[in-house]
Structure formats: C-alpha cells, structure tokens
Amino acid sequence: MSHPNPSDSFFAQAMESFERAADLMQLHPRIRLELQEPDCEHAFYLTVEMEDRLVPLNEAEAGAFATLPASSFPALQNLETLADQSRVLPAQALRQANVSMKDGHLRLEDGKVYRWVPGAPRRFCAWRVQHNQARGPYKGGLRFHPAANLDVFKALAADMTWKTAIADVPFGGGKGGVQVDPNMLSRKELQNLALRYAYVAKPFMGPELDIPAPDVGTDASIMAAMLRQYSDGERFRHLQRGFITGKDTRIGGSEGRTQATGLGLVYCIEDFYAEKKDSISGKTFLVQGFGNVGSYAAECMHQRGGRLLAAGDVGGYIYNPDGIHVPRLLEFMRHHPKGKMATVVDFKEAQVISKEEFWKVQADILIPAALGAEITEEVAKNLKVKLIAEGANGPSTPEGDRILFARGIELIPDIMANAGGVITSYYEWLQNRNMEYWSEDEVCRRLRLALQRNYRIIRDIARNTPQKGDSHDSRGFCIGQTMDMRCAAMVLALRRIEAHYLLEGFSQ
Numbered sequence: 001m002s003h004p005n006p007s008d009s010f011f012a013q014a015m016e017s018f019e020r021a022a023d024l025m026q027l028h029p030r031i032r033l034e035l036q037e038p039d040c041e042h043a044f045y046l047t048v049e050m051e052d053r054l055v056p057l058n059e060a061e062a063g064a065f066a067t068l069p070a071s072s073f074p075a076l077q078n079l080e081t082l083a084d085q086s087r088v089l090p091a092q093a094l095r096q097a098n099v100s101m102k103d104g105h106l107r108l109e110d111g112k113v114y115r116w117v118p119g120a121p122r123r124f125c126a127w128r129v130q131h132n133q134a135r136g137p138y139k140g141g142l143r144f145h146p147a148a149n150l151d152v153f154k155a156l157a158a159d160m161t162w163k164t165a166i167a168d169v170p171f172g173g174g175k176g177g178v179q180v181d182p183n184m185l186s187r188k189e190l191q192n193l194a195l196r197y198a199y200v201a202k203p204f205m206g207p208e209l210d211i212p213a214p215d216v217g218t219d220a221s222i223m224a225a226m227l228r229q230y231s232d233g234e235r236f237r238h239l240q241r242g243f244i245t246g247k248d249t250r251i252g253g254s255e256g257r258t259q260a261t262g263l264g265l266v267y268c269i270e271d272f273y274a275e276k277k278d279s280i281s282g283k284t285f286l287v288q289g290f291g292n293v294g295s296y297a298a299e300c301m302h303q304r305g306g307r308l309l310a311a312g313d314v315g316g317y318i319y320n321p322d323g324i325h326v327p328r329l330l331e332f333m334r335h336h337p338k339g340k341m342a343t344v345v346d347f348k349e350a351q352v353i354s355k356e357e358f359w360k361v362q363a364d365i366l367i368p369a370a371l372g373a374e375i376t377e378e379v380a381k382n383l384k385v386k387l388i389a390e391g392a393n394g395p396s397t398p399e400g401d402r403i404l405f406a407r408g409i410e411l412i413p414d415i416m417a418n419a420g421g422v423i424t425s426y427y428e429w430l431q432n433r434n435m436e437y438w439s440e441d442e443v444c445r446r447l448r449l450a451l452q453r454n455y456r457i458i459r460d461i462a463r464n465t466p467q468k469g470d471s472h473d474s475r476g477f478c479i480g481q482t483m484d485m486r487c488a489a490m491v492l493a494l495r496r497i498e499a500h501y502l503l504e505g506f507s508q
C-alpha cells in the first residue's frame with residue numbers, strides 16, 4: 001500500500017482539468033493547495049473467512065476418477081458458481097448430502113470432477129479516501145474491484161468533490177473500496193467483507209461525516225449489510241439510516257435511486273438536443289458497460305426513441321446495424337441464470353464484434369459506462385460519434401480528451417452527466433433524516449430540474465454567455481472567456497467550493 005505519486009498516475013491525470021480550471025480562474029493559492037491533495041487517506045486491511053470451494057479438474061486430471069459416482073447436495077438447490085467455474089460449498093450444503101469422495105475429490109451432478117479445497121481466512125487491502133468537506137460530509141461510492149488502489153480512489157474521491165459541488169448538494173467528496181474480484185467470492189463472503197469494512201471504517205464514517213453508496217462491484221444488498229453493521233447496538237438505529245445511500249427502498253432507500261445515474265445522464269442528453277430544437281428520438285447510440293449505469297441509460301434512451309447499435313461489457317461486445325432490442329436485452333441480462341456474470345455477448349439477437357470494432361461503429365451518441373481511461377488517444381482518433389455522454393467516471397485519458405475536443409466531438413462531462421446518482425443519494429439522505437417518503441415522480445421531477453439547471457450553467461460558462469434564464473442563473477460563474485465543457489464544469493465546481501473558503505475563511 002505504498003503511496004503512488006508518479007506524474008502519470010491516474011490521480012494526476014484526473015486532476016488535469018482541475019489544474020486547468022484553477023489556472024484559468026486564478027484560484028486562490030491557498031484553496032488550490034487545500035484541494036490538490038485529499039484531506040485524509042485511510043488504508044486498512046480486512047480479514048474474512050473464505051468458504052470451502054470445489055475446484056474443477058481439467059479432462060486429463062479427471063480421468064483418474066472415471067469410476068467416481070456423483071455426489072448430491074439436496075440442502076442447496078444450486079451450489080454458487082464463481083467466475084473461474086469453481087463452486088462454493090457452504091457448511092449447510094452437507095446436510096442431507098450424499099457424498100462419494102476419493103483422495104479429496106468428488107463428482108457433481110453436472111458430471112465434472114472437483115477438488116475440495118477447504119476454506120481459510122484471507123486478507124484484503126481496503127481504502128477510504130476523504131478528499132474535501134468544505135461543502136458538507138464526504139460522499140462517495142464503495143468499489144469492489146481487482147484493480148482498486150489508492151491512486152484510483154484518490155482520483156475518484158476528488159471527482160466526487162467536484163460532482164457534489166456541480167450538483168449543488170451539500171456534500172464533499174470521498175471514495176473507497178476493496179481490492180477484490182467480486183466474481184470470485186460467494187455472496188456470503190462479499191457480505192462479510194462489507195460487514196468488516198463497515199466495522200473498521202465506523203470511527204471515520206457516518207451520516208454526518210462520510211456517506212458511502214454503491215459503485216462498481218457493490219449493490220443495495222452490500223449497502224444493507226453495511227448499514228446493519230454500522231447501526232447495530234446504537235440506541236437510535238433509525239437515525240443512522242443516512243449512513244449509507246443506495247439502499248433498498250424497503251429499508252430507507254429512495255424511489256428512483258437505482259436508475260438515477262442512467263436516467264440523469266439521459267436527462268442531460270435530452271437537454272443537449274432540446275437546445276438544438278431536436279430530440280433523442282431517432283438517434284443512434286452505443287453503450288460501453290452494461291451494468292447499473294449503462295443498462296438504465298440504454299433503457300431510458302430506448303423509451304425516448306433512441307436506437308442502440310452496439311453494446312459491450314467485460315465479456316465482450318455486440319452489434320446490430322438494425323438496432324438491438326433494448327427491452328429484450330435487459331430482460332436477458334436481468335433474469336439471466338448466471339446472475340452478475342451474465343454478459344451481453346450471449347444475447348443472440350446481435351453479432352459479436354471486437355472491442356476495436358465497437359469503437360469504430362458510426363452513431364450519434366457514445367455512452368461510456370464501464371471503467372476509467374477507456375477512450376485513449378487511439379480510440380479518440382477513430383470514434384465515429386457526434387456526442388459523448390460520460391456515464392463512467394473519467395472514461396477518457398487527457399490525450400484522448402484533447403483529440404475529442406480538436407475533432408469537435410461534443411461532450412457532456414462525467415462530473416455532470418453521471419451526477420444523477422449523487423443527487424438522488426442526497427434525496428435519500430434527506431428523506432432518512434426527516435423520516436419522509438417521496439414518490440418516484442417527485443424524485444424524478446427534482447432530479448430533472450437539478451440537472452437541467454446546472455447543465456445550463458456549465459454551457460453558459462463554456463460559451464461565456466452569462467445570463468439569467470427560467471431555470472438557471474449563470475451570471476456569477478462565467479469568467480470572461482470561452483472553454484471546453486469539462487473545464488467549464490470544473491469552473492462551476494471550484495466557484496462553489498471557493499465561496500466556502502472565501503466566506504468562512506480558514507481555521508489555522
């Protein structure tokens with residue numbers, strides 16, 4: 001867990017637009033220093049007990065067990081299958097089991113021979129980066145991913161500081177998670193990892209201090225486990241619900257939160273076209289990453305008449321020049337027996353293409369909704385789209401970004417385009433705090449207004465056209481010169497953060 005600090009680190013790249021905007025608006029040097037590095041970087045270890053595994057043998061190895069009869073585990077309908085095809089064998093599976101073993105091997109009813117590997121404790125690296133709290137409690141997702149590291153979390157935590165300021169919600173920025181491949185852990189192990197995280201992080205997190213939410217590799221069930229761990233034994237448990245957002249609606253989650261990021265992104269795209277007296281109807285689009293953000297964005301685009309030409313996820317990419325039927329693809333993905341390991345490439349109503357081919361598909365809109373740094377210089381040169389609406393955080397590298405700008409490809413930057421999630425998280429936190437319940441219509445109405453207002457301010461900053469419109473007022477934010485949208489979004493964020501430092505001053 002050493003501190004990575006090369007100038008080409010993910011964090012340094014992510015801070016490039018901060019530095020640019022800070023130069024342009026001549027940000028106060030003290031405020032610049034306060035924002036250049038996080039307030040706190042927590043690095044810790046989580047030790048979790050792993051369950052027993054059944055690891056499949058290859059055909060040659062299995063030959064030695066040709067006469068081994070199949071074992072059955074009726075207490076469990078199905079043994080959970082992990083990404084490497086190993087099966088999880090929880091203790092309760094042995095109840096009523098009929099097991100035949102030879103040298104620690106057994107055959108399952110699928111005909112394959114497996115080696116029984118006993119569970120053991122395993123240690124994971126975990127982090128929580130708290131970037132800035134000038135505007136309110138730290139706020140940001142919790143990521144379970146094999147490539148998670150301090151550098152990535154620093155970049156993502158800073159991103160949250162800008163995003164909460166742009167969205168004008170009274171939070172700061174934080175981010176954290178665990179270096180783990182969630183597809184290689186059982187549901188119970190993942191839950192235990194989340195419980196352990198909440199236990200260790202409790203001293204520095206809380207509803208008024210630092211509020212996590214789902215991100216890549218975590219979901220509402222992980223949020224529920226963390227809330228339980230955090231609030232267990234507390235005298236006023238109900239007052240702790242705002243510790244975490246992205247919860248199930250039955251335990252204090254907000255209506256509309258699950259689809260909020262994808263929907264918010266589509267509200268921005270809608271506003272982009274509305275300004276040109278146009279609409280999403282008839283526009284073609286591509287989606288990279290078909291998880292929470294990508295799938296809901298595709299659904300909302302489809303509902304507005306958009307046509308999905310190509311989509312991709314960690315399993316590969318698909319293409320249909322006549323349009324991929326989004327409701328059928330969603331049905332396929334959401335009810336797939338492989339669950340979280342389902343991939344779009346198994347959807348038969350489209351042809352499989354390579355990643356290189358995906359980037360070259362001609363379409364009106366590209367929605368990157370997977371991971372960061374996907375749109376490299378090479379990709380940016382080849383893209384055949386007119387607008388990029390960034391669902392993922394930091395999907396373009398700085399070199400890629402420069403090429404997109406030079407090529408005149410329009411951009412709705414991540415810190416604006418994917419702010420729907422954090423805005424609705426704020427609504428969830430508010431509802432929890434006030435013991436209120438808002439309908440989905442109410443949430444969507446507020447979300448649309450919030451995104452529209454701030455998106456329009458950013459457009460005015462980029463064009464240097466200060467004005468007071470029906471729904472927005474950009475007069476206090478334009479800085480007397482034009483700039484690209486990413487820089488404009490950053491100027492808006494910095495103006496709002498700067499106000500706190502300038503008006504409240506600094507504690508020495």
Ligand code: NAD
Nearest residue numbers: 216217261289290291292293313314370391392393418421
């Ligand atoms: P998710 O885990 O639900 O989905 C991620 C998707 O990306 C999956 O389809 C996965 O297969 C795909 N993917 C992963 N690695 C890939 C690769 N190398 N190539 C192609 N596809 C790959 O995550 P999510 O919540 O949808 O988040 C997606 C992005 O949006 C992340 O960058 C996240 O930080 C950002 N984001 C999410 C939210 C939110 O509310 N969920 C809010 C703001 C930003």
